[in-house]
Amino acid sequence: MLKLPIYLDNNATTPLDPRVLEAMMPYLTEVFGNAASRNHPFGWAAEEAVDYSRDQIAALINCDPKEIIFTSGATESDNLGIKGVFEMYSQKGNHIITATTEHKAVLDTCKHIEKLGGRVTYLPVNAEGLISLEELEAAMTPQTILVTIMYGNNETGTIQPIREIAAIAHKHGALFMTDGTQAVGKIPVDVLADGIDLMAFTAHKMYGPKGVGALYVRRKNPRVKVTAQMDGGGHERGMRSGTLNVPGIVGLGKACELARLEMAADTARLSAMRDRLEKELLTLEESYVNGSREHRLPHVANISFKYVEGEGLMMGVKDLAVSSGSACTSASLEPSYVLKALGLSDDLAHSSLRFGLSRFTTDEQIDYAINHVKEAVTKLREMSPLWEMFKEGIDLSKIEWAEH
Amino acid sequence: MAYSDKVIDHYSNPRNVGSLDKSKKNVGTGLVGAPECGDVMRLQIEVDEITNTITDAKFKTFGCGSAIASSSLATEWLKGKTVDEALAIDNMEIVEELALPPVKIHCSVLAEDAIKSAINDYRVKNGMPALEEAKSHH
Numbered sequence: 219m220l221k222l223p224i225y226l227d228n229n230a231t232t233p234l235d236p237r238v239l240e241a242m243m244p245y246l247t248e249v250f251g252n253a254a255s256r257n258h259p260f261g262w263a264a265e266e267a268v269d270y271s272r273d274q275i276a277a278l279i280n281c282d283p284k285e286i287i288f289t290s291g292a293t294e295s296d297n298l299g300i301k302g303v304f305e306m307y308s309q310k311g312n313h314i315i316t317a318t319t320e321h322k323a324v325l326d327t328c329k330h331i332e333k334l335g336g337r338v339t340y341l342p343v344n345a346e347g348l349i350s351l352e353e354l355e356a357a358m359t360p361q362t363i364l365v366t367i368m369y370g371n372n373e374t375g376t377i378q379p380i381r382e383i384a385a386i387a388h389k390h391g392a393l394f395m396t397d398g399t400q401a402v403g404k405i406p407v408d409v410l411a412d413g414i415d416l417m418a419f420t421a422h423k424m425y426g427p428k429g430v431g432a433l434y435v436r437r438k439n440p441r442v443k444v445t446a447q448m449d450g451g452g453h454e455r456g457m458r459s460g461t462l463n464v465p466g467i468v469g470l471g472k473a474c475e476l477a478r479l480e481m482a483a484d485t486a487r488l489s490a491m492r493d494r495l496e497k498e499l500l501t502l503e504e505s506y507v508n509g510s511r512e513h514r515l516p517h518v519a520n521i522s523f524k525y526v527e528g529e530g531l532m533m534g535v536k537d538l539a540v541s542s543g544s545a546c547t548s549a550s551l552e553p554s555y556v557l558k559a560l561g562l563s564d565d566l567a568h569s570s571l572r573f574g575l576s577r578f579t580t581d582e583q584i585d586y587a588i589n590h591v592k593e594a595v596t597k598l599r600e601m602s603p604l605w606e607m608f609k610e611g612i613d614l615s616k617i618e619w620a621e622h
Numbered sequence: 623m624a625y626s627d628k629v630i631d632h633y634s635n636p637r638n639v640g641s642l643d644k645s646k647k648n649v650g651t652g653l654v655g656a657p658e659c660g661d662v663m664r665l666q667i668e669v670d671e672i673t674n675t676i677t678d679a680k681f682k683t684f685g686c687g688s689a690i691a692s693s694s695l696a697t698e699w700l701k702g703k704t705v706d707e708a709l710a711i712d713n714m715e716i717v718e719e720l721a722l723p724p725v726k727i728h729c730s731v732l733a734e735d736a737i738k739s740a741i742n743d744y745r746v747k748n749g750m751p752a753l754e755e756a757k758s759h760h
Binding site: 526527529533563564565568598600601602604614620 | 625633636639641653655658662682685689735
């Protein structure tokens, strides 16, 4: 029996892999020591577990284990990376470059930097969600200290040309940071080959626990330093004070190990399921894929269904846990800024659904999802005056709407 | 957001979805809202010109569950009412009946606007003066 609702919101968070939980359990119970306690075996056991996790993470992203700074998650890592670089390199310059489709953890941090007197350039994206390398190059100045562009987008799955971006940043003497939240553990991310100087990522997007993440900070060529944003005991090489979340860190490490071992198989299976879902839903007239289909995370599909309204659609697909491009819980009805940045009109942005598949998604669930969405869209269109007008060949853009 | 049972009922089993022949003289059509705002309602009434009674009402709505429910409920209420009685329908009655939360009050306002707009269309078509500017909530 299929259990409803079906969880297809894995870009928001993933379930904990039972193998990760199993690895964590001892550290939630008998091995409870503080990794900073140097004087007794309780501390040593905790420290050993943390170091083992660093090794597991380093093996996944091809870095040195010492380059991992544990945090509470990707939001903290984004904050630490951007604010930490801004403070540390203030002698060199005050200019940061990012993109309009970044996560709020980056955008709002950049807004904060502007309040502190920094200058930030927000690069636009094209219809596929990709930044222009020419525009990036043109935006670089001698004062540019950091370029921060996300690896894969959380709403569309669009993957930016990371290596090329890193090369441009380095050519102009700036550091390159990426928010790898959605990419790490899903696609091969190699900080050395990609030229990444700092990278934020988190456990709970790759079947690990919530409340733990990391910031990769390069130690050589160049040696990168960030000013701590939290003062205290000087943990994590002085960059992030606070007693280490040992069970969380063990979970992050285990999640990274599983990702490294199973990524190829997961990718093959998930992209096949995603492609099937997408192909079937695109048989509905006037449905569109948002973002790049060529440069995309394997488990994500973002599709707009024209002439149906987003919140009504969400109500119609109540057996699915998915996200919509519409933030309708507020009265303001703000559509997704990411989809707007791709050039989507408000109505298409509102009527989008984001499907995020996981290691635990089954073919049976995808079959159900396909039928469920098709039924909901068809029913809502039969009820939609806009659909009727479209079918009659009326140009909706020519109508003078009574603006509400 | 939690929807009331009545909203869910109207959303799942909408009453009177469809179209009336808008070229007919005794059919009034109201089209309100805008796609960019996430709500468009089209509400139509057919009026018995002798008794001034609404004999049929249909709607089509592009919008959230509350918008669909508000227009569905409106068509239910309109049938059998005289035009004057229909004009007296207040959006707050819809809010109460459907237990709409504050952020969804605009859906009921739109339904009231749609009723008034349909009646106005009927009046103008039949040589009656247009209504005073429909009560404005926005």
